[in-house]
Amino acid sequence: MPKLTGISLTADLCPSRHPLDRRIFTEIFNEFQQVERPAPIALSITGIWMRQHPADLDWLKQQQANNDIRITWINHSYNHRVNPTASLKQNFLLEPGTDINYEVLETEKAMLKNGLLPSVFFRFPGLVSDRQLVYKITDFGLIPIGSDAWLAKGQKANAGSIVLIHANGNEPVGVNDFIRLLHKKAGAIAKRQWLLYDLTESVSGEFDGKN
Numbered sequence: 001m002p003k004l005t006g007i008s009l010t011a012d013l014c015p016s017r018h019p020l021d022r023r024i025f026t027e028i029f030n031e032f033q034q035v036e037r038p039a040p041i042a043l044s045i046t047g048i049w050m051r052q053h054p055a056d057l058d059w060l061k062q063q064q065a066n067n068d069i070r071i072t073w074i075n076h077s078y079n080h081r082v083n084p085t086a087s088l089k090q091n092f093l094l095e096p097g098t099d100i101n102y103e104v105l106e107t108e109k110a111m112l113k114n115g116l117l118p119s120v121f122f123r124f125p126g127l128v129s130d131r132q133l134v135y136k137i138t139d140f141g142l143i144p145i146g147s148d149a150w151l152a153k154g155q156k157a158n159a160g161s162i163v164l165i166h167a168n169g170n171e172p173v174g175v176n177d178f179i180r181l182l183h184k185k186a187g188a189i190a191k192r193q194w195l196l197y198d199l200t201e202s203v204s205g206e207f208d209g210k211n
């Protein structure tokens with residue numbers, strides 16, 4: 001999306017024993033409260049994270065109710081299983097025996113139960129998929145959403161990038177890189193020359209040819 005001067009921020013909430021990394025949100029508040037409120041962010045959420053972190057989920061909902069952030073909720077599967085010794089062709093949702101109907105629908109049900117409005121987006125755990133799995137997701141009417149700037153992997157955020165960080169406490173390197181990016185862009189943010197873009201609006205522009 002080269003016509004955009006900012007980024008679309010996505011943060012993943014994979015299963016984790018760590019609490020929500022709230023630095024992401026407090027930094028967004030500090031930088032954007034005068035120029036872009038509520039600031040848009042897309043959160044890829046798993047069913048297990050919702051079940052294990054109800055207080056953190058309530059905190060996120062409260063920030064949205066306070067009009068500090070506007071969240072696009074992305075289905076990120078229910079279990080988000082990963083095998084560190086398996087090849088990518090048999091890992092994450094490609095693991096043999098995975099019930100993709102359960103992974104998708106149980107997450108949607110959990111979102112609704114927790115008062116969240118599911119979006120049309122789905123993010124593959126680990127960003128790992130194959131053609132058949134993509135078709136299964138699109139058959140649900142969902143749009144797979146990837147990233148061209150996974151900060152913890154050293155990928156740089158350019159104008160119009162869909163940035164990926166993890167808000168579940170498992171990847172502080174990516175969060176630190178994002179915070180440094182915000183501080184670097186502070187002057188441009190104050191002049192409204194570098195903003196956060198709503199993922200839904202950014203992607204819809206791709207389909208209607210605006211971007």
